[in-house]
């Protein structure tokens with residue numbers, strides 16, 4: 237599942253390929269991915285030029301002359317740039333540019349979403365208006381105040397994009413390991429210092445992963461020819477049975493909120 241570093245990597249790669257391209261039309265082969273009324277979407281997007289690519293949390297934002305196209309890749313969404321090649325089975329939405337280039341949205345699980353909003357009001361509209369800040373922008377006291385009323389497990393809280401944005405399963409495991417905090421601890425039990433440590437760890441992990449092009453494991457495979465290298469830096473995620481890099485205790489795997497979660501039972505409490 238693409239998390240913040242992978243989405244940022246997609247943004248940087250796409251930026252080089254499609255800035256300045258003008259959309260001739262869009263072919264919606266599987267229109268359910270488009271959450272805007274389809275006729276409006278297909279009409280409004282015509283002749284729009286891609287001016288800027290932005291990102292908030294795990295959302296990609298294509299800014300055009302009049303609109304903001306908001307895309308969430310969810311589990312398996314990815315993009316490919318092609319010209320006039322046969323359309324593959326999982327290519328569901330095709331953006332056809334006037335240059336002849338095509339941007340193809342590919343999604344095996346079909347969980348992604350594509351939404352077209354007015355450029356004047358997209359930040360105040362769903363889904364971005366519900367999104368919390370990313371670790372680098374979030375103040376420790378704001379996060380501490382959000383967590384202190386939550387009895388849920390800290391891992392579940394950190395996965396909640398209304399509390400903190402950009403962290404998914406991989407980076408929460410890595411963040412909590414670096415913070416020496418067990419993922420099942422109630423969010424409300426954390427001290428202010430714990431919250432400061434979590435934020436510092438999250439910023440480090442996300443920056444390091446982004447600088448390496450993200451993590452390429454299992455469900456997140458290459459898009460646009462990009463292979464991340466952060467999988468070589470993982471300390472606990474997917475390391476079940478391997479020695480903890482700090483204390484050598486074998487890493488265990490457990491379920492937290494239904495997600496496979498990797499923990500050092502000695503370092504994290």
Ligand SMILES: [Zn+2]
Pocket residue numbers: 480481482483484485500501502503504
């Ligand atoms: Zn350990």
